[in-house]
Amino acid sequence: MSAKIHAAITAVGGYVPPDKLTNQDLEKMVDTNDEWIRTRTGITERRILKEPGKATSDMIVPAVLELCAKRGIAPAEIDCLIVGTVTPDMVFPSTANLVCHKIGAVEAWGYDLSAACSGFLFALAQGTALIESGRYEKVVVCGADKMSAIVDYTDRATCIIFGDGAGAVLLEPTTEQVGVMDSILRTDGSGSQYLHMKAGGSLKPASAETVANREHFAYQEGQAVFKFAVKGMADVSAALMEKNKLKADDIAWLVPHQANLRIIDATANRMGLGTEKVMINIERFGNTTAATIPLCLWEWESKLKKGDTIILSAFGGGFTWGAIWVKWAYDTK
Ligand code: UT7
Numbered sequence: 001m002s003a004k005i006h007a008a009i010t011a012v013g014g015y016v017p018p019d020k021l022t023n024q025d026l027e028k029m030v031d032t033n034d035e036w037i038r039t040r041t042g043i044t045e046r047r048i049l050k051e052p053g054k055a056t057s058d059m060i061v062p063a064v065l066e067l068c069a070k071r072g073i074a075p076a077e078i079d080c081l082i083v084g085t086v087t088p089d090m091v092f093p094s095t096a097n098l099v100c101h102k103i104g105a106v107e108a109w110g111y112d113l114s115a116a117c118s119g120f121l122f123a124l125a126q127g128t129a130l131i132e133s134g135r136y137e138k139v140v141v142c143g144a145d146k147m148s149a150i151v152d153y154t155d156r157a158t159c160i161i162f163g164d165g166a167g168a169v170l171l172e173p174t175t176e177q178v179g180v181m182d183s184i185l186r187t188d189g190s191g192s193q194y195l196h197m198k199a200g201g202s203l204k205p206a207s208a209e210t211v212a213n214r215e216h217f218a219y220q221e222g223q224a225v226f227k228f229a230v231k232g233m234a235d236v237s238a239a240l241m242e243k244n245k246l247k248a249d250d251i252a253w254l255v256p257h258q259a260n261l262r263i264i265d266a267t268a269n270r271m272g273l274g275t276e277k278v279m280i281n282i283e284r285f286g287n288t289t290a291a292t293i294p295l296c297l298w299e300w301e302s303k304l305k306k307g308d309t310i311i312l313s314a315f316g317g318g319f320t321w322g323a324i325w326v327k328w329a330y331d332t333k
Pocket of ligand 1: 031032033036037040041117156157158160161221222223224225226229258259260263287289315316317
């Protein structure tokens with residue numbers, strides 16, 4: 001019997017735009033203050049893609065080119081590229097399509113996956129299945145969002161949270177006991193009422209009225225989402241640990257979605273982890289939706305060691321949520 005194929009993460013890339021939107025900047029735009037934002041969310045500043053004519057794909061391109069350079073492969077070697085995003089460049093074609101064209105991934109197919117803040121986790125599970133099938137050798141999984149394109153900068157309850165960014169990982173097959181080991185992923189459409197975009201889909205196509213009503217922006221009932229997120233992210237992370245008999249001491253890192261520092265703390269507490277084991281970049285990047293988790297891996301890559309047990313965990317609009325257990329596959333030279 002041949003050994004089971006695992007999907008190993010073999011390289012990471014990331015990109016955040018250079019322009020910063022600080023709490024002080026927001027104080028001039030809406031009725032808020034630095035202290036409220038920092039204590040309620042943990043955020044100090046976010047990055048915003050300001051350059052005219054640039055979209056989500058333009059942040060993914062440098063992230064994917066970086067991981068190709070690190071791994072020493074050409075984009076033409078990529079078999080499939082999946083993009084988790086809720087801010088595609090256009091409704092169609094897919095952002096994955098546009099990225100493949102821009103980087104010269106001429107042998108690849110790809111598609112976008114819409115799962116809001118859980119977009120990277122869902123895409124990682126999909127990429128893993130493709131690798132484990134034995135049919136694909138190089139699958140790139142991206143999480144990217146240009147949230148500034150759908151944030152209402154007159155709504156103080158949402159505009160203080162979000163930022164722009166992109167992250168990507170390369171998946172390759174291995175028969176070693178490393179890579180994506182297990183996952184628990186969930187959706188519950190009954191939560192859609194609390195976090196969604198009202199217009200622009202087939203339910204309510206764009207019209208002068210939808211624009212006038214500001215219905216092309218992200219709508220969030222923050223408190224309701226907060227309650228579900230705290231429970232959802234903590235429960236699913238604990239359930240994944242229990243399912244795989246993982247103890248807090250076994251875990252090297254928790255990589256949580258960065259929506260709110262208080263949600264991250266609740267998840268870490270429930271897992272029995274101290275803050276020294278939690279990747280946190282929310283203070284500098286805010287909530288970049290599908291990009292938060294790969295951006296953490298990108299920034300922490302040099303600290304990760306082969307064999308490290310890592311739990312990725314997210315909760316987001318939809319509702320969508322889940323946790324993935326990864327055994328890190330390489331030491332950074
Ligand atoms: O990433 C995908 C999923 N999204 C999330 O996980 C986000 C989850 N939700 C949250 O992180 C939080 O609910 C928020 C950060 C969005 C809001 O924090 P909160 O502690 O839930 O605040 P709240 O909505 O309960 O509002 C508390 C008070 C209200 O005033 P009153 O009614 O008590 O007088 C708000 O009007 O804070 C007020 N408020 C603000 N004050 C200053 C709301 N936004 C602001 C603001 N600055 N930006």
